[in-house]
Amino acid sequence: MTDLRLSRTFQTAPAAVPRDNTAKYLDSGLAADGFQQPDWLVPDIEDGTAPDMKDDALENIVERLPEADFAGEVWPRVEWSYDDERVRERGREQIETLVREVGEHVDGVVVPKVGRCEDVARAADVVAEAEAAHGYPEGTVELSVIVETAAAASDLRQIAAFGEESSLHGLVFGPVDYTAEIGGREIDGQGPSYDSLLWNLSNEASANGLVAIGGPFDRLFGERAGVRYYNAEAYADQVTREARIGLDGSWSLHPKQTEQANRLHMPGEDELARDVRRIEEFDEAKSAGTGAVTVDGQMVDEATFKTFANTVDTARAVYRTAPEQAETVYSESLLDRALDLDTEW
Amino acid sequence: MTDLRLSRTFQTAPAAVPRDNTAKYLDSGLAADGFQQPDWLVPDIEDGTAPDMKDDALENIVERLPEADFAGEVWPRVEWSYDDERVRERGREQIETLVREVGEHVDGVVVPKVGRCEDVARAADVVAEAEAAHGYPEGTVELSVIVETAAAASDLRQIAAFGEESSLHGLVFGPVDYTAEIGGREIDGQGPSYDSLLWNLSNEASANGLVAIGGPFDRLFGERAGVRYYNAEAYADQVTREARIGLDGSWSLHPKQTEQANRLHMPGEDELARDVRRIEEFDEAKSAGTGAVTVDGQMVDEATFKTFANTVDTARAVYRTAPEQAETVYSESLLDRALDLDTEW
C-alpha cells in the first residue's frame, strides 16, 4: 500500500487569542472530527496572533501537542520576512523552540514571506540546525513556504527545484500579501486573478515532488437582505478551481471551509468506483495474458495506471487518517474493494 | 518566394490496428485529399497502437511511405518516456529502424513524454546517431517533442532555446498525460484551462524559430436527444483559441478535424486580399519614392511588412502543397496576384 500523505486542507488556527482559554482555536482544531478534521492543522504564531501574544502562542503549542490525539499533520506557522532581519530572528527562535520542545509532534513548519531561493535555503538551514542541535535526523521536521512575495513568485522554478533535494515539502499561495507586494487592487469589487501563478505553482510542485496548496478565502460570511450566511458557494468555487488545476489542497480559515475542501479534494463515490473497477479489469486482463490491456476503450500504460491508482490511494489515505470521512462518502463494499487492490504498477 | 513550411494540422493515425488491413488509418491518411489532407501526418506507434502491434506498426510505416504520394510532411510518433529506460530503449530502436529504412521519406520523428531539457537532448542524440549510422547529413530527420510532463513544462524555455541550435523543430502540447502528471481533475464536466502554458508554448517557439502545435480534442462526437453529431463547434472553438494566441497548428484525430483546422489556420479570402493589396500599395509607394510609406493610415516598417508577407506566404504554401485548398478559398485572380508578389522586405 502506497503511503500517500494527504494535504487536502491547510487549516490555520491562531495559536493564542485574548480569551480566557488563549488556546481556544488550537484546542478546537486538534479536537475536530469527521469532515472538520483538517489534513494539516497550522497553529499560527504569525499574522493570526497579536504581537504581545507570540510567547503565549508558542507556549500553547508546546503544551498542547504532546497531549493531543490528532490524526492529521501538524505544521505550525512561524514569523519570517525576507526583508526584515529582526522578524527572521524571531522566526529562528520560534523554530528552535518548536524543534527542541515538540520536534516529534510536528510534521514541519510553515515559513511565510520568503523571498528569492536563497531565502528559502536560509529557512531550510534554520530547521536543519535545530534538528542537529536536538538530535533529530535531518528531514524529521519538514518545511513548507508561503509564496506571497514577488521575489518568491519570480524564483518559483528555482525554489521548487531546491525542494527536490531538501526538506522543502510544500508550496502555499498567499494572495493577500502578494497582492499588496505587486500593487494589485480590488476595483468594482473584483481583485486580480492569479490563474497563471496557480498554474505555475501546480506545475513546479509536480515537477519536483512537492505539494501545492491554494490561498485563503476570507469573505467567510455574506449578508443579503438582513440575513447573514456562510459563503459556501464562493468558497467551493475557489476550491474547485484549485482542484481542477491540480493543487493538492486548499487553505481553510474555518471548520466549515475544512468540511468543504476535504470533500472537494477527495474522489467521489463514482470516481472511486470507476477507478477501482479499472484496476480490477486491468488485473484480470493481465492475468489472462492478452498482451495489450484495454480498459474503457483506452489502452492502459504506466501513466494511465498511475492516475487510477492515485484515486484509490487518496481514498485509502482518507480512510487511514479520517475513517469517518471515507465511510461517509463510500459504500462499505466499495471501500473493501479499494482496500484490497494492489495499486503498484 | 519564401519557402514557408506549413504545420496547420498534426493528424495522428494509428500505424497498426486489429483489422484486416492493419494499416487502414495510415493508408487513409496518406491518401487524403482536399481539406482532409493534413500538413503533418503522424503515423502513431505510441499510444494509438496496441502493445502487441508495435512491430506491425513499424512495418506498415516502412512499407507504405516509399510508395505513398503524400504532399504534406510525415512525422511518425515513436515511444519514449523520460522516466522509463525500457520505453526509451524501444523508442531508440524505432527511430533507428525509421531512419535506416525510410529516412528519406520522413520529415522528422515525434517524441512524446519528454522530461527536462537533458531528456530532449538525449532524444536529439538518438536521431543524430541514426542519421550518422545511415549516411544522412545531420538535420535530415528533425525532431518534435510533446510537452506533456511537468518537467518539460518547467523547462520549456530551456528546451526551446536548445531548439535553436539543434534539430528540434516543433513543440506540441499533450494535455491528457499532462493533466494526469499535475493531478488536474475534471469537475462538473470542466477540466483545467491551460492558457498560461499555451502562451508560453507560443512565445518560446516564436523566440527560437520553432513551431508550436496545440493538443488533441477527443470528444469527437456528441449526442443530444438521441442524435449523434460531429462536435464541430467545440473543436473549432479550441482551434480558434489556439490560432489567436499564435500556435502554428492544431492536433487532429479525425479527417473532419483536419478539414476544420486547415481552414482556421489559413488566411481567409478577405485577409489575403487585404494583405496582398497592402504589399502592392507599399511597392507602388516605394517606387514612387515618397520616403515614408503609409498603408491604411499606418506607416509600414519591417515588422509590419512581415505580418503582411506572412499572410501571403502562408496562402502560397497552401497552394504549393494542397492546391485544391487554396483554389477553394481564394478567387483565381487573387491567387494570381498573391503568387506574383515579392514578399521579401
Added chain:
Amino acid sequence: MTDLRLSRTFQTAPAAVPRDNTAKYLDSGLAADGFQQPDWLVPDIEDGTAPDMKDDALENIVERLPEADFAGEVWPRVEWSYDDERVRERGREQIETLVREVGEHVDGVVVPKVGRCEDVARAADVVAEAEAAHGYPEGTVELSVIVETAAAASDLRQIAAFGEESSLHGLVFGPVDYTAEIGGREIDGQGPSYDSLLWNLSNEASANGLVAIGGPFDRLFGERAGVRYYNAEAYADQVTREARIGLDGSWSLHPKQTEQANRLHMPGEDELARDVRRIEEFDEAKSAGTGAVTVDGQMVDEATFKTFANTVDTARAVYRTAPEQAETVYSESLLDRALDLDTEW
C-alpha cells in the same frame, strides 16, 4: 514624505507630423493640464513619426523641452530593433543627441523592440556612454523598454533582474508588434489575451523595483447607427484590468485616454479616506502603547502598513505634480489630513 514617482499614464505624442506646426502634438502634450496632464509624456520619434520626419522630430524635442513648463516626466521614444543594426545605429544617434542637447530636461528614454537581455544591456550602455560623454552622472537619464518581442518576453525575468542593478526603470508592454511576432491573430473580432504576460510583467517589475505599464488601446472611436463616439467603456475596462493586476500605469494615445487612466490609477476619495484613517488609528494606538495594533479588525504589520502608506503617498504625489487632479478628487479636509501624516513605518 516619500518621494513616490507617478507613472499612471504613458502618453505617446508623435514628435513631428506633416502640419504647419510639425510639433503640434508635442506642444499640446506639454501644455496639457488638469486630468489631461500625463505622468509621462513620451515624444515619439519611432512609429508615430514618418521616416522622412525623424530629423524634425528630434529637432522639435530639442527645441521645445527647454522652454516647456511641464510638471510630469518626459521620456522620448527613440528607434531601436534587436534584429536590425541600422535601426539601432539611428537609435544610438538619437539618444546621443537627446542626452547632449536636453539631458537635463528628459527623465529617460524609451527603447522599443528590444530582444533578449543582452540587447537591453546594449541599450543601457548607449545611454551610459552618452551620459559619460556629456558630463552627466550615471543614471541621470534612465531607460524604459518596450516588451514587444518573443525574445524579450522569454527573457523578462533576466531583463527585470538586470533592471535592479542598472538605469532600467520601466517595462512597457507593446501588444501590436508582439502579436505579429508570435503570429497571433484576430479572429471573429477578438485577438489573443495576454493575461499571463501582464502578470509576469507586474510580478517581475515588483520583484526588482521597476514600474510596469500596459499597452496601447487603439480603437479610440467607435460608431453605432451613424453616431461616432469616444470608446470610453472599452478603454476603461482595459485600464481597470491593468490596475487590478498591479500595473503602475497605462498607455495613452489621446488626452481623453489620459483623463481616464489618470483617474483609474489613483485612489478614489473613499480609498484615500480609509487608508488615512487607518494610519491615524495606527499612530494613536502606537502612542497609547497597547502593543498589538489592530485596525479594522486586522493586525497591522509592516506589509499591511505599506499598502496603506502607498495609497496616501500616491495621492500626495498626484497633489505635488498635478494639484488640480488631487483637488478634484479629494475634499480639502481629507487632502490636509493626508499631507499631514507620517507614512514611514
